[in-house]
Amino acid sequence: MRRPGFRSLAGGAAGIAAGVIGGVVLTSVSTAGSAALDSGPPLIDATHVPPALTVPGEPVRLRYGLICSPRPDGGPCDGSGTVYLRVGDAGPFDAYPLQRGEESKDGRYFLDVPPAVSESRDGFSYYAVLRDHATDATVSVPSGAAAAPDVSVPLHDPVTIALGRHEFGGVRTPDAETVHAPWGSGPGSVGLASSRELGFTGPSSFDVEPDGTVDVLDSVNGRIARWGRGGRRDVPLGASADLADFAAEPDGTFDVLDLHGTLHRYHGDGTAEWEQKLADRTWAKLERDASVLEQPSEQWMPVANAGSPLSRSAQKRVAHSAKRLANGHGLLVDRVGPGELRVAELRGNAPLRGWRITSETPLGEVQLAESHGNGVIVVTRAYVDDRDEFVVLVLGARGLVQRFSVASGSWTETAPLARFRLARGALYRLRTTDAGAAVDRFDLEVPQ
Amino acid sequence: MRCFAALLVVGFALSGVSGAQAYHRFWATCNEDAPTFMTTMTRDAAQDYANAARYEGYQWGGGCWNYDDADSYPNDPPQVLGTHGEGGDCSGLTFKTWRESTDTWRDGRYYWRALRNVHGPYDAAAFRDGGGAPNHTVAKVTAGVMDAFASGTHIGMIFTRSLYGGDQIVEAKCEACGTNIFYRTYRGDSAYGGVGRWGWTG
Numbered sequence: 265m266r267r268p269g270f271r272s273l274a275g276g277a278a279g280i281a282a283g284v285i286g287g288v289v290l291t292s293v294s295t296a297g298s299a300a301l302d303s304g305p306p307l308i309d310a311t312h313v314p315p316a317l318t319v320p321g322e323p324v325r326l327r328y329g330l331i332c333s334p335r336p337d338g339g340p341c342d343g344s345g346t347v348y349l350r351v352g353d354a355g356p357f358d359a360y361p362l363q364r365g366e367e368s369k370d371g372r373y374f375l376d377v378p379p380a381v382s383e384s385r386d387g388f389s390y391y392a393v394l395r396d397h398a399t400d401a402t403v404s405v406p407s408g409a410a411a412a413p414d415v416s417v418p419l420h421d422p423v424t425i426a427l428g429r430h431e432f433g434g435v436r437t438p439d440a441e442t443v444h445a446p447w448g449s450g451p452g453s454v455g456l457a458s459s460r461e462l463g464f465t466g467p468s469s470f471d472v473e474p475d476g477t478v479d480v481l482d483s484v485n486g487r488i489a490r491w492g493r494g495g496r497r498d499v500p501l502g503a504s505a506d507l508a509d510f511a512a513e514p515d516g517t518f519d520v521l522d523l524h525g526t527l528h529r530y531h532g533d534g535t536a537e538w539e540q541k542l543a544d545r546t547w548a549k550l551e552r553d554a555s556v557l558e559q560p561s562e563q564w565m566p567v568a569n570a571g572s573p574l575s576r577s578a579q580k581r582v583a584h585s586a587k588r589l590a591n592g593h594g595l596l597v598d599r600v601g602p603g604e605l606r607v608a609e610l611r612g613n614a615p616l617r618g619w620r621i622t623s624e625t626p627l628g629e630v631q632l633a634e635s636h637g638n639g640v641i642v643v644t645r646a647y648v649d650d651r652d653e654f655v656v657l658v659l660g661a662r663g664l665v666q667r668f669s670v671a672s673g674s675w676t677e678t679a680p681l682a683r684f685r686l687a688r689g690a691l692y693r694l695r696t697t698d699a700g701a702a703v704d705r706f707d708l709e710v711p712q
Numbered sequence: 713m714r715c716f717a718a719l720l721v722v723g724f725a726l727s728g729v730s731g732a733q734a735y736h737r738f739w740a741t742c743n744e745d746a747p748t749f750m751t752t753m754t755r756d757a758a759q760d761y762a763n764a765a766r767y768e769g770y771q772w773g774g775g776c777w778n779y780d781d782a783d784s785y786p787n788d789p790p791q792v793l794g795t796h797g798e799g800g801d802c803s804g805l806t807f808k809t810w811r812e813s814t815d816t817w818r819d820g821r822y823y824w825r826a827l828r829n830v831h832g833p834y835d836a837a838a839f840r841d842g843g844g845a846p847n848h849t850v851a852k853v854t855a856g857v858m859d860a861f862a863s864g865t866h867i868g869m870i871f872t873r874s875l876y877g878g879d880q881i882v883e884a885k886c887e888a889c890g891t892n893i894f895y896r897t898y899r900g901d902s903a904y905g906g907v908g909r910w911g912w913t914g
Binding site: 597 | 748750752753754755756757759760761763764779790791811823826851852853856857863865866871872873874875876877878880885886888889890892893894895896897899900901902905906912914
């Protein structure tokens with residue numbers, strides 16, 4: 265090996281120095297280039313809460329928020345919009361311009377639905393198109409527009425249920441703790457992670473299969489923990505799944521809906537089958553058959569059909585306002601004001617029966633709404649500023665069949681509407697404490 | 713010259729190692745521009761501002777982003793201020809969206825451009841407690857668009873209410889989550905309190 269001379273050493277040092285400097289400069293240029301994109305493609309989005317269930321005689325105002333690229337002067341979008349409206353769920357739509365109001369707290373753009381439409385016994389269906397005048401960008405709400413419009417259904421002669429003031433502290437003890445696992449990463453445990461940014465995270469969702477197998481999405485450890493008749497068996501997924509939702513499909517596959525809006529379908533052994541991006545920007549809940557409650561459409565969107573993923577445009581076209589029930593009917597849920605909950609079972613878009621539930625204590629989210637026997641079960645949350653409990657309501661044809669409270673405290677954060685599942689005629693709850701995770705069972709009365 | 717060329721390549725490689733990348737980077741493109749004082753501040757303009765920060769990432773203690781719909785430095789180690797990545801954290805995003813001053817006694821409206829690197833003086837707990845002249849607590853049941861829910865460790869702003877009784881929340885959630893609009897049930901969760909900003913004009 266030849267001994268290096270001074271010139272080659274100097275050249276080498278200069279080469280390294282030039283390379284480092286050049287690399288840093290190029291990195292800076294590249295980053296600055298992206299930072300310079302302070303005005304990217306036009307942004308446009310919308311907000312709307314559909315009046316899914318109305319009471320006869322109630323005026324109906326449709327409100328929309330329009331979101332666009334920030335203006336240099338800090339002002340709101342200069343926009344407009346049109347609502348396409350029709351009586352019932354068939355026939356042509358009529359166009360109505362949206363008014364632009366002074367306040368944006370409930371949506372700056374609004375339309376008072378003509379009484380001839382809002383008071384129709386068949387309800388009405390509609391969609392809106394909003395436009396940002398600065399860019400000419402448009403957005404449809406719901407995203408399926410005329411192919412999958414929102415519906416608004418009148419509640420005629422609903423069963424009325426007054427819950428009164430909620431009594432905190434009277435929670436029901438579970439009938440059984442079906443599974444329990446301590447925190448950890450080894451066999452038999454369930455993962456716990458903590459951070460100052462997220463607090464504690466652990467199993468973010470679960471499901472109960474028809475044969476009684478309990479599946480817990482062990483998000484931190486990236487696996488499904490399955491408790492069946494033969495004991496516990498783990499299905500590795502190969503990646504963590506923080507705050508993801510989960511469903512066990514009847515064909516033995518598993519669905520995991522991640523934070524970023526991608527649904528992952530896994531084979532029974534945990535190998536990936538396919539993945540598909542959701543059509544809308546935000547999701548609330550994953551149900552079996554890969555059906556996802558999405559926003560801003562506020563509709564249930566099937567992400568798959570016959571085991572295969574649907575394109576995003578196809579998802580939009582087949583979206584529907586009512587959640588599909590096992591008996592083929594639909595279920596519409598509408599949380600109204602601070603303490604009212606409206607529920608209706610539909611055949612097509614025609615109401616078969618409905619319930620109007622009022623509470624003196626504010627009601628939060630509806631965690632679960634399912635058919636149960638000849639009735640419906642709803643799990644919602646009663647809250648005041650410093651206390652909250654879940655409230656389980658079993659609704660029958662003549663009124664409230666069963667009501668009880670369930671503790672809401674959770675050591676870890678879960679997917680938003682993943683705390684409860686209904687299976688085999690019982691209600692199951694995912695619960696976490698400082699010691700570990702558990703799934704409890706509450707036996708239910710069955711409406712006749 | 714051959715040696716120069718060979719080691720030039722090595723130098724380029726060295727410029728890209730994680731050490732050079734880690735304490736870097738995105739903040740070098742941010743600025744210290746003064747905010748623009750404004751007389752108006754509408755809730756939907758605040759929605760516009762926060763919505764534009766979606767996909768721009770999360771940075772613990774951060775408050776600087778561009779509008780290219782990508783986190784320029786994703787998957788940084790969490791809770792490390794020194795990573796200097798793109799995005800705000802939860803309280804930084806709220807501070808900038810709510811057009812607040814770095815002086816806690818000022819309640820005026822100060823518009824910060826996206827690339828202005830500023831986090832503000834409040835963490836989530838301070839917001840939860842209504843700290844600072846521009847902020848106040850609100851009953852959760854009355855909290856509306858671009859009010860917020862805050863706990864001891866996190867704050868997210870209400871993008872809009874939702875049909876099933878939850879809320880769509882715009883928030884800088886975590887390094888892996890980024891900044892986005894998520895469906896959340898903070899309203900009914902007693903770990904969270906309602907927070908508002910004085911001075912909305914529409």
